Amino acid sequence: MQIQVKPLEEKGEKPLRVSQAPAWQANGDAKDVLFEGQYRKAKAKGECPNTRAAVLIDGKGAGSIFYLCQTEKCEVHNRVTRYQPTPQEQAQRKREALAERVEKLSRVRILEAIRKKLPDALSRPDLEMVALDYFRRLGHDNHRRLSNLYAWEEKKSKTSWGAETVDYEKIAAAAVQAMKAADLHRFLVVCALRGNPSRKTRTSRGPQRDTRSTCQRQQWPFE
Ligand SMILES: [Zn+2]
Numbered sequence: 750m751q752i753q754v755k756p757l758e759e760k761g762e763k764p765l766r767v768s769q770a771p772a773w774q775a776n777g778d779a780k781d782v783l784f785e786g787q788y789r790k791a792k793a794k795g796e797c798p799n800t801r802a803a804v805l806i807d808g809k810g811a812g813s814i815f816y817l818c819q820t821e822k823c824e825v826h827n828r829v830t831r832y833q834p835t836p837q838e839q840a841q842r843k844r845e846a847l848a849e850r851v852e853k854l855s856r857v858r859i860l861e862a863i864r865k866k867l868p869d870a871l872s873r874p875d876l877e878m879v880a881l882d883y884f885r886r887l888g889h890d891n892h893r894r895l896s897n898l899y900a901w902e903e904k905k906s907k908t909s910w911g912a913e914t915v916d917y918e919k920i921a922a923a924a925v926q927a928m929k930a931a932d933l934h935r936f937l938v939v940c941a942l943r944g945n946p947s948r949k950t951r952t953s954r955g956p957q958r959d960t961r962s963t964c965q966r967q968q969w970p971f972e
Contacts, residue, residue, distance in 0.1 A: 754804050754812065754814060757802055757814065762802050764801075764802040764803050764804040764814060765783055765788075765801055765802070765803040765804070765817065766781055766782045766783065766803070766804060766806045767782065767783045767784075767788070767803045767804065767805055767806065767817070768782045768783070768784055768805075768806055768807050768808075769785070769805060769807055769808035769809075769810075770784070770807055770808070771784070771785070772784035772785065772786070772787075782806065783803070783817075783819075787819070788803070788817040788818065788819050789817060789818050789819075789823070789826040789827070790815060790816070790817055790818075791815075791816040791817055791818050791825075791826060792816075793816060794816050796816065796818070796825055796826075797818055797820070797823050797824065797825035797826060799818050799819065799820040799823060800816045800817065800818050801816065801817060801818070801819070802814055802815075802816055803815055803816065803817045873930070873933075876933055876937075877925050877926065877933065879937070880925055880933060880936055880937050880940065881918070881921060881922055881925055883937065883940040883941070883944065884918070884921050884925075884940055885918055886944065887940060887943055887944050889917070891943050891944070892917035892918070892921070893915075893917070894943070895917075895921075895939065895940070895943065896915075896917055896920065896921075898939070899924060901920050901921075901924055902920075903915045903920065904920070
């Protein structure tokens with residue numbers, strides 16, 4: 750589709766001048782000429798708010814009009830061409846990657862520090878915390894099964910949207926606090942058996958696969 754320059758100029762629109770020659774071939778006097786790489790072609794006028802009319806000044810299509818966009822971060826046209834990150838953006842990404850590595854490392858160090866400081870025997874509050882955290886990770890189905898097993902009284906509570914639910918974590922917290930030390934130990938073992946991902950590995954489908962699907966079903970935290 751070729752539109753000529755004249756009708757544009759009659760409308761007061763002065764097209765930008767674009768050369769098809771490589772930029773290095775341009776002489777010093779080509780200051781008002783755009784070269785490949787200095788603009789992106791637009792399919793039509795108004796494709797983005799910054800499209801401008803341009804005219805080819807050389808080559809096969811000399812004299813033909815098209816529309817281009819020169820906006821660096823144009824939402825429309827910088828997505829069409831392959832995006833090249835600026836040096837600042839590359840530096841920013843490097844900084845972010847470094848920060849992420851440091852964070853992972855420090856997490857490992859924190860765990861290491863905790864591990865070294867753990868006492869020989871867990872205190873009662875620590876043990877309760879571990880048991881309840883374990884219970885929480887077992888997921889709703891197991892909560893219901895354990896609640897049945899322990900014959901906990903399932904008081905229903907209303908959710909904010911009016912439905913009735915059983916808050917198993919709250920019930921378990923009260924039950925755990927009331928347990929004797931030996932019962933708390935047993936509870937922990939029961940949670941472990943309930944949450945053990947290798948529990949179902951003796952089926953025909955093979956251990957690997959079953960372990961993984963069981964982990965997903967039970968929201969096993971350590972996979
Ligand atoms: Zn644009």
